[in-house]
Amino acid sequence: xxxxxxxxxxxxxxxxxxxxxxxxxxxxxxxxxxxxxxxxxxxxxxxxxxxxxxxxxxxxxxxxxxxxxxxxxxxxxxxxxxxxxxxxxxxxxxxxxxxxxxxxxxxxxxxxxxxxxxxxxxxxxxxxxxxxxxxxxxxxxxxxxxxxxxxxxxxxxxxxxxxxxxxxxxxxxxxxxxxxxxxxxxxxxxxxxxxxxxxxxxxxxxxxxxxxxxxxxxxxxxxxxxxxxxxxxxxxxxxxxxxx
Numbered sequence: 001x002x003x004x005x006x007x008x009x010x011x012x013x014x015x016x017x018x019x020x021x022x023x024x025x026x027x028x029x030x031x032x033x034x035x036x037x038x039x040x041x042x043x044x045x046x047x048x049x050x051x052x053x054x055x056x057x058x059x060x061x062x063x064x065x066x067x068x069x070x071x072x073x074x075x076x077x078x079x080x081x082x083x084x085x086x087x088x089x090x091x092x093x094x095x096x097x098x099x100x101x102x103x104x105x106x107x108x109x110x111x112x113x114x115x116x117x118x119x120x121x122x123x124x125x126x127x128x129x130x131x132x133x134x135x136x137x138x139x140x141x142x143x144x145x146x147x148x149x150x151x152x153x154x155x156x157x158x159x160x161x162x163x164x165x166x167x168x169x170x171x172x173x174x175x176x177x178x179x180x181x182x183x184x185x186x187x188x189x190x191x192x193x194x195x196x197x198x199x200x201x202x203x204x205x206x207x208x209x210x211x212x213x214x215x216x217x218x219x220x221x222x223x224x225x226x227x228x229x230x231x232x233x234x235x236x237x238x239x240x241x242x243x244x
Contacts, residue, residue: 002047002116006030007037007063008078009056013101017050020105032056034063041071042200045157047119048112051095053079061090068094069193071158072185074115078103132167135227137205137214139167148205158183159201166215166225175222198223 004021008014009032021028029044031037034055041049049067053060064075074096082100090098096115099108132139136149141164146153155163161183166174176194184193198215207213213228 001025001027002112003027003045004029004112005037005040005044005046005049007034007049007055007060008032008052009054010052013052017108020108024105024109034058034060034066037063038066038070041067041073042156043154046073048115049073049075050078050108050112051075053077053081061086061093064090064093064095070196071156073157074119076108076111076115078108132164134167134170134225135214137163137167137227139164153204155201155204158197159204162197163201163225166223169225171224171226173218173222173224179223194223 004026006014006017006021006028008017008030011032014030014032018028018030029040029046031040032055034057037049037051040046051060051064051067055063058066060077060079064077067073067075075094077090077095077098078101079099080101087098096118097111099111130141132141138147139160140146144157144160146155146160146163162179165179165183179194198217199209202208202212202215205214207215209217214225216224216226218224
Protein backbone atom coordinates (compact mmCIF):
# COMPACT_ATOMS: atom_id res chain seq x y z
CA UNK A 1 0.00 0.00 0.00
CA UNK A 2 1.31 3.51 -0.80
CA UNK A 3 3.02 5.41 2.01
CA UNK A 4 1.98 9.06 2.31
CA UNK A 5 3.45 11.99 4.24
CA UNK A 6 0.92 14.75 4.99
CA UNK A 7 2.52 18.14 5.71
CA UNK A 8 -0.30 20.35 7.01
CA UNK A 9 -0.42 22.71 10.01
CA UNK A 10 -4.24 23.04 10.14
CA UNK A 11 -5.23 20.34 12.60
CA UNK A 12 -8.76 19.97 11.22
CA UNK A 13 -7.60 19.55 7.61
CA UNK A 14 -4.75 17.33 8.72
CA UNK A 15 -7.02 15.00 10.70
CA UNK A 16 -9.47 14.77 7.80
CA UNK A 17 -6.71 13.86 5.33
CA UNK A 18 -5.27 11.25 7.68
CA UNK A 19 -8.68 9.68 8.21
CA UNK A 20 -9.63 9.50 4.54
CA UNK A 21 -6.22 8.32 3.35
CA UNK A 22 -6.14 5.64 6.02
CA UNK A 23 -9.63 4.50 5.00
CA UNK A 24 -8.27 4.25 1.44
CA UNK A 25 -5.64 1.77 2.70
CA UNK A 26 -2.70 4.19 2.63
CA UNK A 27 0.02 4.19 5.26
CA UNK A 28 0.03 7.76 6.60
CA UNK A 29 2.45 9.84 8.62
CA UNK A 30 1.81 13.52 9.27
CA UNK A 31 3.67 16.62 10.45
CA UNK A 32 2.81 20.28 10.87
CA UNK A 33 6.06 22.05 9.95
CA UNK A 34 8.59 22.13 7.13
CA UNK A 35 11.45 21.13 9.44
CA UNK A 36 9.56 18.05 10.59
CA UNK A 37 8.82 17.18 6.95
CA UNK A 38 12.52 17.31 6.04
CA UNK A 39 13.34 15.06 8.98
CA UNK A 40 10.66 12.58 7.94
CA UNK A 41 11.82 12.22 4.32
CA UNK A 42 15.42 11.94 5.52
CA UNK A 43 14.59 8.92 7.69
CA UNK A 44 11.59 7.23 6.05
CA UNK A 45 10.63 6.22 2.52
CA UNK A 46 7.40 7.65 1.13
CA UNK A 47 5.57 7.11 -2.15
CA UNK A 48 4.08 10.60 -2.17
CA UNK A 49 4.12 13.82 -0.10
CA UNK A 50 1.11 16.11 0.24
CA UNK A 51 2.54 19.55 1.04
CA UNK A 52 0.67 22.62 2.30
CA UNK A 53 2.27 25.98 1.47
CA UNK A 54 1.18 27.97 4.54
CA UNK A 55 3.44 26.34 7.12
CA UNK A 56 4.32 28.16 10.38
CA UNK A 57 8.12 27.83 10.22
CA UNK A 58 8.87 28.06 6.49
CA UNK A 59 6.86 28.82 3.38
CA UNK A 60 5.95 25.62 1.55
CA UNK A 61 7.59 26.83 -1.67
CA UNK A 62 10.95 26.99 0.14
CA UNK A 63 10.21 23.65 1.79
CA UNK A 64 9.64 22.18 -1.69
CA UNK A 65 13.09 23.33 -2.85
CA UNK A 66 14.69 21.81 0.24
CA UNK A 67 12.78 18.55 -0.24
CA UNK A 68 13.98 18.38 -3.82
CA UNK A 69 17.53 18.67 -2.54
CA UNK A 70 17.28 15.41 -0.61
CA UNK A 71 14.60 13.31 -2.32
CA UNK A 72 12.80 12.76 -5.61
CA UNK A 73 9.58 11.52 -3.96
CA UNK A 74 6.48 12.81 -5.82
CA UNK A 75 5.09 15.97 -4.18
CA UNK A 76 1.50 17.20 -4.49
CA UNK A 77 0.97 20.81 -3.39
CA UNK A 78 -2.29 21.33 -1.47
CA UNK A 79 -3.08 24.95 -0.66
CA UNK A 80 -5.67 27.71 -0.75
CA UNK A 81 -3.49 29.81 -3.07
CA UNK A 82 -4.65 29.83 -6.69
CA UNK A 83 -2.31 32.29 -8.42
CA UNK A 84 -1.44 30.84 -11.83
CA UNK A 85 2.08 32.29 -11.90
CA UNK A 86 2.82 30.69 -8.55
CA UNK A 87 1.43 27.34 -9.70
CA UNK A 88 3.74 27.41 -12.73
CA UNK A 89 6.70 28.36 -10.55
CA UNK A 90 6.03 25.51 -8.10
CA UNK A 91 5.71 22.98 -10.90
CA UNK A 92 9.00 24.25 -12.35
CA UNK A 93 10.58 23.97 -8.88
CA UNK A 94 9.77 20.27 -8.71
CA UNK A 95 6.15 19.84 -7.64
CA UNK A 96 4.45 16.93 -9.41
CA UNK A 97 0.89 18.24 -9.09
CA UNK A 98 -1.15 21.02 -7.49
CA UNK A 99 -4.53 21.03 -5.71
CA UNK A 100 -6.40 24.15 -4.62
CA UNK A 101 -8.39 23.98 -1.39
CA UNK A 102 -11.11 23.07 -0.84
CA UNK A 103 -10.93 19.79 -2.75
CA UNK A 104 -12.72 16.49 -2.43
CA UNK A 105 -11.09 13.31 -1.18
CA UNK A 106 -11.98 11.69 -4.51
CA UNK A 107 -10.14 14.44 -6.37
CA UNK A 108 -7.05 14.01 -4.18
CA UNK A 109 -7.14 10.21 -4.59
CA UNK A 110 -7.32 10.55 -8.39
CA UNK A 111 -4.38 12.98 -8.46
CA UNK A 112 -2.36 10.69 -6.19
CA UNK A 113 -3.07 7.68 -8.39
CA UNK A 114 -1.95 9.59 -11.48
CA UNK A 115 1.26 10.78 -9.81
CA UNK A 116 2.07 7.26 -8.60
CA UNK A 117 1.45 5.83 -12.09
CA UNK A 118 3.89 8.34 -13.58
CA UNK A 119 6.46 7.57 -10.89
CA UNK A 120 6.22 3.82 -11.56
CA UNK A 121 6.42 4.35 -15.32
CA UNK A 122 9.59 6.43 -15.02
CA UNK A 123 11.28 4.11 -12.51
CA UNK A 124 14.34 2.29 -13.89
CA UNK A 125 14.15 -1.41 -14.58
CA UNK A 126 15.25 -3.69 -11.75
CA UNK A 127 19.01 -4.29 -11.71
CA UNK A 128 20.38 -7.83 -11.95
CA UNK A 129 19.92 -9.96 -8.84
CA UNK A 130 23.41 -9.69 -7.35
CA UNK A 131 24.99 -8.43 -4.17
CA UNK A 132 27.82 -5.89 -4.21
CA UNK A 133 30.39 -6.50 -1.48
CA UNK A 134 32.97 -3.97 -0.34
CA UNK A 135 34.72 -5.00 2.85
CA UNK A 136 31.99 -5.61 5.43
CA UNK A 137 29.36 -3.92 3.27
CA UNK A 138 26.83 -6.02 1.37
CA UNK A 139 24.51 -4.09 -0.97
CA UNK A 140 21.59 -5.69 -2.79
CA UNK A 141 20.41 -3.31 -5.57
CA UNK A 142 17.39 -5.44 -6.47
CA UNK A 143 15.96 -5.58 -2.96
CA UNK A 144 17.38 -2.15 -2.13
CA UNK A 145 18.90 -3.45 1.07
CA UNK A 146 22.34 -2.90 2.58
CA UNK A 147 24.15 -4.53 5.49
CA UNK A 148 27.31 -3.67 7.39
CA UNK A 149 29.03 -6.61 9.07
CA UNK A 150 25.76 -8.54 8.88
CA UNK A 151 23.59 -5.77 10.43
CA UNK A 152 20.87 -4.18 8.29
CA UNK A 153 21.39 -0.49 7.50
CA UNK A 154 18.31 1.75 7.68
CA UNK A 155 18.96 3.98 4.67
CA UNK A 156 16.78 6.54 2.94
CA UNK A 157 16.20 6.17 -0.78
CA UNK A 158 18.87 8.71 -1.68
CA UNK A 159 21.38 7.36 0.84
CA UNK A 160 21.01 3.90 -0.65
CA UNK A 161 21.41 5.22 -4.21
CA UNK A 162 24.57 7.10 -3.20
CA UNK A 163 26.07 4.11 -1.39
CA UNK A 164 25.25 1.69 -4.21
CA UNK A 165 26.67 4.01 -6.88
CA UNK A 166 29.97 4.39 -5.01
CA UNK A 167 30.10 0.68 -4.14
CA UNK A 168 29.96 -0.18 -7.85
CA UNK A 169 33.22 1.78 -8.19
CA UNK A 170 35.29 0.73 -5.14
CA UNK A 171 38.49 2.71 -4.73
CA UNK A 172 37.57 5.07 -7.58
CA UNK A 173 37.30 8.78 -6.83
CA UNK A 174 33.94 9.98 -8.17
CA UNK A 175 33.59 13.68 -8.93
CA UNK A 176 30.75 15.60 -7.30
CA UNK A 177 29.48 16.60 -10.73
CA UNK A 178 29.13 12.93 -11.63
CA UNK A 179 27.31 12.19 -8.36
CA UNK A 180 24.83 14.99 -9.06
CA UNK A 181 24.24 13.70 -12.58
CA UNK A 182 23.96 10.00 -11.78
CA UNK A 183 22.48 9.89 -8.26
CA UNK A 184 20.46 13.13 -8.19
CA UNK A 185 19.75 13.25 -11.94
CA UNK A 186 20.82 16.91 -12.01
CA UNK A 187 23.29 18.57 -14.35
CA UNK A 188 24.13 21.14 -11.67
CA UNK A 189 23.37 21.72 -8.02
CA UNK A 190 24.61 22.66 -4.56
CA UNK A 191 27.58 20.69 -3.20
CA UNK A 192 25.98 21.01 0.22
CA UNK A 193 23.34 18.49 -0.89
CA UNK A 194 26.07 15.89 -1.36
CA UNK A 195 27.81 16.87 1.87
CA UNK A 196 24.61 16.45 3.89
CA UNK A 197 23.92 12.99 2.48
CA UNK A 198 27.52 11.91 2.98
CA UNK A 199 27.29 13.06 6.59
CA UNK A 200 24.11 11.04 7.17
CA UNK A 201 25.60 8.02 5.42
CA UNK A 202 28.83 8.21 7.43
CA UNK A 203 26.83 8.28 10.65
CA UNK A 204 25.04 5.08 9.68
CA UNK A 205 28.34 3.45 8.71
CA UNK A 206 29.76 4.32 12.14
CA UNK A 207 32.36 6.81 10.95
CA UNK A 208 33.02 10.53 10.63
CA UNK A 209 34.70 12.76 8.06
CA UNK A 210 37.64 13.18 10.44
CA UNK A 211 37.93 9.42 10.98
CA UNK A 212 36.64 7.74 7.80
CA UNK A 213 36.42 3.99 7.36
CA UNK A 214 34.63 3.49 4.04
CA UNK A 215 33.86 6.96 2.70
CA UNK A 216 36.84 9.16 1.84
CA UNK A 217 36.54 12.73 0.56
CA UNK A 218 39.33 14.22 -1.52
CA UNK A 219 38.94 17.97 -1.21
CA UNK A 220 38.32 19.59 -4.56
CA UNK A 221 38.25 16.23 -6.35
CA UNK A 222 35.45 13.96 -5.19
CA UNK A 223 34.50 10.97 -3.05
CA UNK A 224 35.51 7.33 -3.02
CA UNK A 225 34.34 4.25 -1.16
CA UNK A 226 36.77 1.51 -0.24
CA UNK A 227 37.13 -1.14 2.48
CA UNK A 228 38.79 -0.07 5.75
CA UNK A 229 41.79 -2.32 5.13
CA UNK A 230 42.89 -4.56 2.26
CA UNK A 231 41.56 -8.08 2.55
CA UNK A 232 42.67 -11.06 0.56
CA UNK A 233 39.70 -12.80 -1.02
CA UNK A 234 38.93 -14.81 -4.12
CA UNK A 235 36.62 -12.18 -5.50
CA UNK A 236 38.33 -9.08 -4.17
CA UNK A 237 36.67 -5.92 -2.83
CA UNK A 238 33.76 -4.64 -4.83
CA UNK A 239 33.19 -7.98 -6.56
CA UNK A 240 29.74 -9.08 -7.61
CA UNK A 241 28.48 -12.28 -6.03
CA UNK A 242 25.26 -14.14 -6.77
CA UNK A 243 22.57 -14.05 -4.10
CA UNK A 244 22.41 -17.12 -1.91
